[in-house]
Amino acid sequence: MDSVSVLIPTLLRPLVEGRSEVVLPADAPMTVGGLLDRLSEGRPLLERRIRDETGALRRYVNIYVGGEDVRRLELLDTPVEPGDTVMVIQSVAGG
Numbered sequence: 001m002d003s004v005s006v007l008i009p010t011l012l013r014p015l016v017e018g019r020s021e022v023v024l025p026a027d028a029p030m031t032v033g034g035l036l037d038r039l040s041e042g043r044p045l046l047e048r049r050i051r052d053e054t055g056a057l058r059r060y061v062n063i064y065v066g067g068e069d070v071r072r073l074e075l076l077d078t079p080v081e082p083g084d085t086v087m088v089i090q091s092v093a094g095g
Helices: 012-017 032-040 044-050
Strands: 003-007 019-024 061-065 085-091
Touching: 003 032, 012 085, 019 032, 019 085, 032 044
Parallel strands: 003 085
Antiparallel strands: 003 019, 061 085
């Protein structure tokens, strides 16, 4: 079975059982939105940290598919292919 690897930032790892990478099956055509739906199944806190109440990406969360920012592609409609690596990057305020 083909799969998609999702790389998880340190701040979100407690919400995915401490893992730095989650591998999800890619058994059907998938988009970033569908991938996030699968990743968030049973993890409502993760969903709230990645997407807002309308389902849009939070502005401090960046997602890359194959090294490309989905905000420069098709956002949540960006296609994800088997074998792709998806990076979730959460901006952190600091100074």
